[in-house]
Amino acid sequence: MAKRKRSKAQPNASSILPQKRHYRQRAHANPFSDHNLEYPASPDEVDWSVHYPAFAGSGKTPEFADVGCGFGGLLIALAPLYPDTLMLGLEIRVQVSQYVEDRIAALRATSSAPPPQPSADTPGGYQNVSIVRANAMKFLPNYFFKHSLSALFFLFPDPHFKLRKHKARIISPTLLAEYAYVLRPGGIVYTITDVKDLAEWMKAHLSAFPLFETVDAEALRAEGKGPILDAVWASTEEGKKVDRNKGEKWLSCFRRIEPSL
Template identity: 75%
Template sequence: MGKRKRLSEPGAQNTLLPQKKHYRQRAHANPFSDHSLDYPASPQELDWNEHYPAFMGTGKTPEFADIGCGFGGLLISLAPLFPETLMLGMEIRVQVSQYVQDRIAALRTTSATPSSLAPSPYQNVSIVRANAMKFLPNFFPKHSLTALFFLFPDPHFKSRKHKARIISPTLLAEYAYVLRPGGIIYTITDVRDLHEWMKSHLEAFPLFESVSEDTLREQGLGQILDAVYTSTEEGKKVERNGGDKWLACFKRIEPTRNVVTS
């Protein structure tokens, strides 16, 4: 009989992790369709302990949200780098969201260190199947997030489908609501037209101001930017094909108020 692998061995982790080939799904889903979704009436009805049991009793809620998280590459990359920060992925596709859920469960098991008092890696990351275009405020209270990620979103090339793009004036109002002042929106795409669209709409919105990549790196956010560029399946595909990536980041600001003097 062959020798059984221990969880600490690399080969054992590979056999426990879910395989994408078992989670086939179309590349995109229509955000305007009536998907069968469960969502809370308000953020106060959510029990985050179910998503982050290792942080039970801390009162912590998610601070990073990856909208349309796909196969979870960003979340998995950032989780060990910010172990005290709760992160949530939102994905509308059934099979893809199930893959990420199974992936997180497997990583929590294979990365556990019983002798350590600290939570094992990946306890701070979770996912919900949700339509962020419709129900984002149902999950996050006002000013609760420090980072919102929109990585390689569906470009919806046809003009009549631009209303389905994840960045729009109406949706930006919701993003400003859940993002606290000083929080950052990260966008990246390999489609130049979509990059210009997202950038122009964010520039026109009064509660966001552009912040350069150099500035963010000077502020110690280089690890996040590196993950934004390289951690997702889409980002890796662009690299393999020798394509361009267009990054645009914006900071949530407080509105300027005109002071009337007599």
């Protein structure tokens, strides 16, 4: 009688996914410190095939950028919903960025779910998400071409409570020019926080900047962006913590516009 061949066991997601307890680090990092970062001189120098090998040769570049992506909850939530859209997380903390990198690798190794509409351009399996360790306050234009992004996310950023620390807030008049540069007209900036003072700060600065206008959640849902709003509200580590503590959240969104002549 012929011996039955043993099939190789498929990797189990729960057994190879990284554990956060092994990647502990402070909740925030000083963006003005020397973090010994390597970064490209310009977007032309970025080899995106290293980050998205399944899309090599497609000419695609990231369209969604999650600034200060934390443990990657937003990226992981959106990846299967927009399988043909490349997404990049930017995180300055060493251990946290390593966790996200390992998490994506594990999900790619264990995922067998095809994208909703599989094609040569939408391989699925979390192939469309990646992360770089970067200081977005200093090097965002080093990664993204002008008008290359359709969405920028600032989810539960460091509030920098002290007045003398406000210059370190990720939303500031100086930085808004860079965000407008990389975001295409019609693109959306998504912000959310559980700190009311910071929510008012971000809304005031973005509303005052001539290349952004406030857009309400109902209008975005009518445009089909409901899944993004739901992920912004509920998919991040910080957002879930606020829910567990029955805290409040403040969501504000802004559309990149062309200046009127």
